[in-house]
Every structure is written in C-alpha cells, then in structure tokens.
Amino acid sequence: MSKATVIGAGNVGATVAECVARKDMINEVVLIDIKPGLSEGKALDLAQAAPIHGYDTRVIGSTNDYAATADSDICVITSGVPRKPGMSRDDLLAINAKIVHSVTEAFVARSPNAIIIVVSNPLDVMAYVAYMASGFPSHRIMGMAGVLDTARYRCFLAMELGVSVNDIQCLLMGGHGDTMVPLPRYTSVAGIPLTELMDMSRIHAIIERVKMGGGELVKLMGTSAWYAPGAGAAEMVEAIVKDSKRVLPCAAMLKGEYGYSNLFIGTPVRLGRGGVESIIEVALDEEERALMSQSAAHVRANLDALKRIQDAQA
Numbered sequence: 001m002s003k004a005t006v007i008g009a010g011n012v013g014a015t016v017a018e019c020v021a022r023k024d025m026i027n028e029v030v031l032i033d034i035k036p037g038l039s040e041g042k043a044l045d046l047a048q049a050a051p052i053h054g055y056d057t058r059v060i061g062s063t064n065d066y067a068a069t070a071d072s073d074i075c076v077i078t079s080g081v082p083r084k085p086g087m088s089r090d091d092l093l094a095i096n097a098k099i100v101h102s103v104t105e106a107f108v109a110r111s112p113n114a115i116i117i118v119v120s121n122p123l124d125v126m127a128y129v130a131y132m133a134s135g136f137p138s139h140r141i142m143g144m145a146g147v148l149d150t151a152r153y154r155c156f157l158a159m160e161l162g163v164s165v166n167d168i169q170c171l172l173m174g175g176h177g178d179t180m181v182p183l184p185r186y187t188s189v190a191g192i193p194l195t196e197l198m199d200m201s202r203i204h205a206i207i208e209r210v211k212m213g214g215g216e217l218v219k220l221m222g223t224s225a226w227y228a229p230g231a232g233a234a235e236m237v238e239a240i241v242k243d244s245k246r247v248l249p250c251a252a253m254l255k256g257e258y259g260y261s262n263l264f265i266g267t268p269v270r271l272g273r274g275g276v277e278s279i280i281e282v283a284l285d286e287e288e289r290a291l292m293s294q295s296a297a298h299v300r301a302n303l304d305a306l307k308r309i310q311d312a313q314a
Contacts, residue, residue: 146249
C-alpha cells in the first residue's frame with residue numbers, strides 16, 4: 001500500500017496523519033478538511049518535522065478537493081463535530097451522520113478499492129453510515145473504538161499495579177461508550193490473570209473509569225481526546241498496511257456472530273491487507289452475554305433513532 005487519506009484535519013485527524021507518517025510505512029498521506037488552509041498548514045508542518053524524526057512519508061494537505069485523495073489504499077474518517085462538555089456521543093448523531101455520509105461518498109468516488117476506518121462519533125453508528133454510503137463489502141469498513149478503549153484500560157491498570165503497559169493484555173467488546181463490555185476474565189499481566197493481582201472491587205472501579213474515559217477528558221479539556229484516538233487509528237492502519245494479521249478489537253459488521261447481524265459493534269478481529277479478515281468469536285459467560293446484549297441494544301437504538309431522523313427529514 002502506498003497512499004492513505006485522513007479526512008478531517010482537526011486534533012484527531014492531524015494526530016493520525018502524524019502517527020502514520022512517523023511509522024514511515026506508507027509513501028503518501030493526504031490530509032483533507034473543509035476549513036481553508038488548515039490541512040495545508042498542518043501537512044506542511046508535518047513535512048518540516050520529517051527531517052527531525054527521520055521519516056520519508058510525504059504529507060500533503062487539501063481543502064475539500066478530493067481529487068488529491070484519488071487511488072488511496074486506506075482512509076481514516078475523523079470528520080464531525082467534537083464532543084463538548086455535557087454532550088453525549090449520541091447527541092452528535094444527526095449532524096455527524098450527514099458529514100460522514102458526505103465525505104464517504106466523495107472519497108469512494110475516487111478510491112473504489114480502499115479500506116475505511118471510521119473514528120467519528122457515535123462510532124458504531126458512523127461505521128454503519130460509512131458502510132451504507134460507500135457500498136463497500138463490510139470487511140473493508142470498520143470503526144476504531146476497541147483499540148482506544150483497551151489502551152485506556154491498560155493505562156489505568158498499569159497505573160494501579162505499577163507495571164509496564166506492555167505486559168498487560170486485555171479485551172473489551174460491545175459499543176464504544178458507556179455500554180462497552182470490558183472482560184476481566186480475558187485480562188492478564190505477563191500471562192498472570194488480573195483477578196490474581198487485584199480484587200474485583202478495584203477492577204470494577206477501573207472498568208467504570210474506562211467506560212467514562214472520553215467524558216473524563218472532555219471535562220478536563222473542554223473537547224474530545226486526540227492523542228490516544230489518533231494513535232489507535234494509526235495502529236489499525238499499520239496492521240492493514242503491513243498485513244500483520246494483528247488481533248485487535250474493532251467495530252466490525254456482525255453477521256450472526258454472538259447472535260447479532262447487520263450491526264457494527266466491538267469485537268476482536270484479525271486485521272490484514274484485506275481489512276477485517278476474520279471476526280474472532282470468544283466464549284462469553286452469562287453475565288458477559290447480558291452486558292453484550294445491553295450494548296447491542298444501545299447501538300441498535302441509535303441506528304433506529306438515526307433512521308427516524310432521516311425519515312423525518314426526507
């Protein structure tokens with residue numbers, strides 16, 4: 001793969017472009033935005049950082065001219081209105097659906113063979129919007145949520161235990177947001193089950209902090225996070241570009257797995273050059289299945305709400 005597009009040159013999009021460029025794994029990154037000069041300026045800044053960091057990736061910017069994105073191999077969509085204090089992800093539903101639908105159509109018209117990673121919120125619904133707008137097979141559309149959520153989970157566990165984040169393996173499933181489903185049974189530190197290192201009351205307290213991780217940052221900064229989301233999307237890009245078959249939690253279209261169909265929701269997948277090359281279905285106990293059901297119902301409710309909004313506007 002030789003070319004990537006990042007749609008949206010705000011904090012998240014610019015961070016995606018920087019992380020991808022610094023990995024020096026792709027020839028060209030195109031950063032595109034509707035605000036005049038924003039993407040061009042950030043692209044030029046990243047180009048000037050290349051001699052310092054030692055990458056040869058070419059970064060260019062474009063103001064709403066999708067001709068520059070033609071023949072991209074992969075695209076990361078970060079466009080949309082960011083969360084403000086007091087705003088839930090669901091509040092973003094109608095306006096961001098219009099934005100994601102529009103930019104997806106503009107992109108796929110020029111790159112019909114690309115793979116698309118959606119970062120815009122509400123994530124699970126926006127992945128579905130991009131899927132419908134693109135006409136792509138579902139394995140070429142996915143959402144970046146689980147990589148971010150597991151990063152927060154690993155971060156908080158490392159803080160609590162005083163260990164390296166690199167020794168923590170964990171898994172979260174379900175929708176992105178308050179209904180995500182962390183799985184302590186599938187969490188370990190250097191192979192040691194988490195439940196042997198921490199009592200369940202502390203584990204549940206950390207899980208609650210992970211669930212509210214985005215909101216915590218919004219309260220502190222007045223806007224959504226960008227460093228970790230940008231790095232998370234770049235990790236997915238790397239797995240696809242390098243065809244590394246990484247097993248990562250992503251929002252993927254389910255087709256009967258876990259008993260759900262026609263729904264983008266967080267699940268472990270194998271990522272490679274073909275996109276979502278397989279969905280890994282892990283065994284869930286009764287409590288975990290109940291939490292997954294609640295999460296799926298929440299995502300489905302958001303999809304139904306979007307359909308009602310769209311029908312009313314038609």
